[in-house]
Amino acid sequence: MTNSVDEVLKSDVLFVTGSNTTENHPVIGSKMKQAVKNGAKLIVADPREIELAYYADVFLQIKPGTSLALSNGLMHVILAEELQDDKFIEERTENFEALKELVKEYTPEKVAEICEVDAKDIIKAAKIYGEGNRAAIYYCMGITQHSTGTESVMSIANLAMLTGNIGREGTGVNPLRGQNNVQGACDMGGLPNVYPGYQPVANPDMKKKFDEAWGVDLSDENGLTLPEMMDNALRKSVKMIYIMGENPMVSDPDTTHIRKAIESLDFLVVQDIFLTETAELADVVLPATAYAEKDGTFVNTERRVQRIRKAIDAPGEAKNDWEIFMNLMNRLGYEKTYESASEIMDEIASVTPQYAGIDYSRLEGNGLQWPCPTKTHEGTRFLHGERFARGLGLFKPANYKPSAEVTDEEYPLIMTTGRVLYQYHTRTMTGKTEGLNNLAPESFIEISPELARVKNIETGDRIKVSSRRGSITVNAKVTDKISGNTVFIPFHWAEGAANILTNGSVLDEYSKIPELKVSAVNIEKAS
Amino acid sequence: MVTVSINGQKVEVEKGSTVLEAAKKIGIKIPTFCHDERLKPHGSCRICVVEVNGGANLPTACVTPVYEGMEVETESEDVVTARKEILDLLLADHPLECLTCEKAGECVLQDLCYQYGVEETSYDGARNHYEIDQSNDFYYSDQNKCIKCGKCVMVCDELQETHAIGFAERGFETHIATPLERGLSESTCVSCGNCVSVCPVDALGSKKKTKFRYWEVNKVRTTCSYCGVGCQMDLLVKDNKVVEVQPADGVNDRMLCAKGKFAFDFLSHPDRLKMPLIRKDGRLQESTWEEAYDTIVGKINSIKAENGPGAFAGLTSARCSTEDNYMMQKFMRAAIGTNSVDHCARL
Numbered sequence: 001m002t003n004s005v006d007e008v009l010k011s012d013v014l015f016v017t018g019s020n021t022t023e024n025h026p027v028i029g030s031k032m033k034q035a036v037k038n039g040a041k042l043i044v045a046d047p048r049e050i051e052l053a054y055y056a057d058v059f060l061q062i063k064p065g066t067s068l069a070l071s072n073g074l075m076h077v078i079l080a081e082e083l084q085d086d087k088f089i090e091e092r093t094e095n096f097e098a099l100k101e102l103v104k105e106y107t108p109e110k111v112a113e114i115c116e117v118d119a120k121d122i123i124k125a126a127k128i129y130g131e132g133n134r135a136a137i138y139y140c141m142g143i144t145q146h147s148t149g150t151e152s153v154m155s156i157a158n159l160a161m162l163t164g165n166i167g168r169e170g171t172g173v174n175p176l177r178g179q180n181n182v183q184g185a186c187d188m189g190g191l192p193n194v195y196p197g198y199q200p201v202a203n204p205d206m207k208k209k210f211d212e213a214w215g216v217d218l219s220d221e222n223g224l225t226l227p228e229m230m231d232n233a234l235r236k237s238v239k240m241i242y243i244m245g246e247n248p249m250v251s252d253p254d255t256t257h258i259r260k261a262i263e264s265l266d267f268l269v270v271q272d273i274f275l276t277e278t279a280e281l282a283d284v285v286l287p288a289t290a291y292a293e294k295d296g297t298f299v300n301t302e303r304r305v306q307r308i309r310k311a312i313d314a315p316g317e318a319k320n321d322w323e324i325f326m327n328l329m330n331r332l333g334y335e336k337t338y339e340s341a342s343e344i345m346d347e348i349a350s351v352t353p354q355y356a357g358i359d360y361s362r363l364e365g366n367g368l369q370w371p372c373p374t375k376t377h378e379g380t381r382f383l384h385g386e387r388f389a390r391g392l393g394l395f396k397p398a399n400y401k402p403s404a405e406v407t408d409e410e411y412p413l414i415m416t417t418g419r420v421l422y423q424y425h426t427r428t429m430t431g432k433t434e435g436l437n438n439l440a441p442e443s444f445i446e447i448s449p450e451l452a453r454v455k456n457i458e459t460g461d462r463i464k465v466s467s468r469r470g471s472i473t474v475n476a477k478v479t480d481k482i483s484g485n486t487v488f489i490p491f492h493w494a495e496g497a498a499n500i501l502t503n504g505s506v507l508d509e510y511s512k513i514p515e516l517k518v519s520a521v522n523i524e525k526a527s
Numbered sequence: 528m529v530t531v532s533i534n535g536q537k538v539e540v541e542k543g544s545t546v547l548e549a550a551k552k553i554g555i556k557i558p559t560f561c562h563d564e565r566l567k568p569h570g571s572c573r574i575c576v577v578e579v580n581g582g583a584n585l586p587t588a589c590v591t592p593v594y595e596g597m598e599v600e601t602e603s604e605d606v607v608t609a610r611k612e613i614l615d616l617l618l619a620d621h622p623l624e625c626l627t628c629e630k631a632g633e634c635v636l637q638d639l640c641y642q643y644g645v646e647e648t649s650y651d652g653a654r655n656h657y658e659i660d661q662s663n664d665f666y667y668s669d670q671n672k673c674i675k676c677g678k679c680v681m682v683c684d685e686l687q688e689t690h691a692i693g694f695a696e697r698g699f700e701t702h703i704a705t706p707l708e709r710g711l712s713e714s715t716c717v718s719c720g721n722c723v724s725v726c727p728v729d730a731l732g733s734k735k736k737t738k739f740r741y742w743e744v745n746k747v748r749t750t751c752s753y754c755g756v757g758c759q760m761d762l763l764v765k766d767n768k769v770v771e772v773q774p775a776d777g778v779n780d781r782m783l784c785a786k787g788k789f790a791f792d793f794l795s796h797p798d799r800l801k802m803p804l805i806r807k808d809g810r811l812q813e814s815t816w817e818e819a820y821d822t823i824v825g826k827i828n829s830i831k832a833e834n835g836p837g838a839f840a841g842l843t844s845a846r847c848s849t850e851d852n853y854m855m856q857k858f859m860r861a862a863i864g865t866n867s868v869d870h871c872a873r874l
């Protein structure tokens with residue numbers, strides 16, 4: 001997030017798009033509802049009539065995969081109504097003319113047709129956002145898991161810059177991080193092209209820096225992304241995969257493809273706290289500690305580095321993940337040893353500029369928000385205050401492109417996926433909590449009343465859902481949360497797994513995120 | 528700024544502060560039931576009464592603003608008498624089940640009756656008998672113990688914004704209920720437990736899977752391991768087991784959701800992996816760390832010799848700690864020699 005969680009209550013306009021906040025980030029969802037009660041205006045764009053839609057001044061029930069067109073449409077109206085922030089554009093941005101040119105053709109009428117919403121609502125939403133003094137945008141996977149995900153994010157950033165809603169309290173472009181430490185995993189270079197702190201591996205200066213810090217000669221070649229790893233495993237050019245605390249057999253698109261890829265490997269190591277669906281396929285499974293059994297940090301969605309603390313002993317012989325890697329490195333001839341997680345944080349601070357001021361003694365209390373460049377720096381509440389990282393903010397206009405996955409006669413419906421409140425990710429943890437399983441026992445498919453009528457389906461019917469990748473059988477839930485030919489399946493369950501149906505082969509050109517939120521499917525009553 | 532004196536001690540506080548805040552500033556504790564600084568002040572329970580400038584009527588500390596020259600006594604004879612009377616009245620319709628009550632040790636009513644020596648009620652009248660609502664999976668509502676402080680309703684309304692519960696009936700029969708008394712499982716309640724966390728007594732309580740007393744547990748401050756909000760919380764630990772979770776101050780403002788508050792059973796689940804497993808004869812079999820390390824290192828060396836570092840890939844984890852992630856990518860990059868590290872952040 002460019003801004004902080006408590007700033008939700010400082011905004012006068014909230015634009016929530018592609019995020020079912022009250023279910024996926026419940027505590028932030030509650031704060032949004034508080035903000036509305038205090039008088040903030042709320043715009044919600046989502047294919048489903050999520051809880052926040054009831055609190056919204058404008059709810060845009062957009063067709064999955066059309067949010068890029070929507071942002072362009074909003075900017076069109078803002079310019080037509082002259083609600084842009086000319087001073088901000090003049091002083092802090094460049095390439096405005098190109099943006100202006102591009103959004104010219106995104107009239108409310110045209111966008112209404114693409115998004116399948118009312119043109120009047122687009123105008124209303126644009127006016128609310130454009131007239132806000134402190135307007136903030138919140139988004140999640142509903143924006144990123146599309147073939148045009150990166151461009152959709154850019155267009156959201158364009159919208160914020162156009163109206164000067166960035167770099168101030170209560171504004172910003174705020175991605176809500178799904179998992180507890182996605183931020184930390186990214187910050188630490190759990191990405192094939194960057195070292196910790198987003199320092200590119202292909203930059204010779206960075207390579208030199210890490211060569212020296214780590215005392216080895218590193219590779220300067222970008223590595224493979226997850227989907228590429230799987231493709232290369234199938235092609236036998238990747239022989240060994242080491243997985244820590246992930247369950248791609250449930251979380252990743254096109255499970256059948258993933259299984260084949262994993263089965264083609266010479267060697268698979270999985271390190272986890274349970275024998276997950278993925279661990280069952282491994283050659284070696286290593287028992288790791290859970291969060292309550294170790295010291296460490298998680299970095300939350302507002303970039304706040306916060307402590308976790310050892311409260312209990314791990315079961316059996318389970319070990320901390322970092323210790324396992326240290327032991328393996330030592331056996332592979334890399335001698336360095338560490339006594340504690342705190343010592344690792346000190347090394348992180350020495351190579352990661354954003355973390356340079358962080359050590360465990362400073363994290364007592366409420367942690368620190370990076371960037372925190374020095375030992376006396378207080379951390380950063382919101383980004384881009386005085387200037388953007390690159391100096392001027394660059395407008396990156398992007399045209400709407402339809403989803404790569406298209407419907408046809410055989411697969412006429414659009415399936416979108418997501419999470420539910422009572423389960424978490426692949427249920428490795430929540431699946432072990434009785435009460436949560438009672439509240440959300442099994443997978444289901446949400447079907448609109450219109451569609452249910454045509455197909456003669458009732459809630460509780462067993463439904464076979466098929467896509468070009470495969471088919472699953474789940475229970476029907478007829479609900480007006482969803483409309484027309486869009487259906488929704490949560491992805492948590494291995495039984496009736498949504499990701500049997502999703503498409504792993506179409507990736508966002510920039511982020512390599514698969515187009516998970518749009519799959520063409522068909523449904524029929526299972527016999 | 529205004530200067531007031533509390534129990535003879537001077538304190539300077541901002542204009543508009545309450546007596547309660549001023550007292551807190553110098554470490555003087557005034558008892559409260561219904562007060563919570565996150566909620567709109569409502570001053571309904573009156574347990575926080577204090578004496579001001581020797582006056583006869585006793586204002587409530589949690590809503591009364593300070594003024595220059597104010598002189599406050601927090602434990603004067605009149606104040607103590609008034610508090611005893613309030614406690615006496617509360618006990619008139621409160622079962623004295625402290626021996627077996629789950630809240631014992633963390634119950635504000637119990638603590639205050641102890642402090643002021645109120646053993647039992649002097650009233651002899653009707654008592655309410657409510658059925659305990661056990662329909663929610665994680666907590667129960669035992670209205671026989673409710674002291675009508677109203678915090679649960681306000682938390683659900685003002686902070687959680689779910690509006691699942693409210694006051695039902697009036698007068699003596701007043702109690703906390705869901706609309707039409709349909710029970711919690713039929714309400715809009717999302718099981719966040721935020722009402723449970725503020726209840727001063729055992730009227731709203733977590734269903735405990737392990738029996739424990741609050742004086743037996745250690746509290747360990749940590750960060751929730753589910754979503755990216757990063758709520759702060761305390762793990763209550765007894766005999767190497769997490770037995771309850773309580774919200775703490777931080778980004779979450781002492782709120783949690785159902786996962787953070789109630790989903791910790793997995794920690795002590797029997798299916799937790801306890802030993803390294805190695806596939807032998809097609810089956811994963813328990814083994815030792817030594818053998819597991821040898822197997823992995825052997826494989827790494829042989830694959831590397833034959834195919835080079837390009838044949839390796841690793842997935843780090845958005846679930847693991849920052850330090851774990853740092854070490855894994857360092858292992859892949861520095862010890863194996865490939866940049867093929869990624870994780871499921873995209874998903």
Ligand code: SF4
Nearest residue numbers: 683716717719720722
């Ligand atoms: S658990 Fe949460 S939603 Fe349910 S009544 Fe309590 S505060 Fe309201």
Ligand code: SF4
Nearest residue numbers: 673674676677679726
């Ligand atoms: S249930 Fe608890 S929190 Fe709610 S009014 Fe009664 S005593 Fe207060």
Ligand code: SF4
Nearest residue numbers: 751753754758784787
């Ligand atoms: S308590 Fe709920 S909202 Fe808070 S971090 Fe945990 S999962 Fe997220």
Ligand code: FES
Nearest residue numbers: 561570572573589
């Ligand atoms: S705490 Fe002050 S009136 Fe209840």
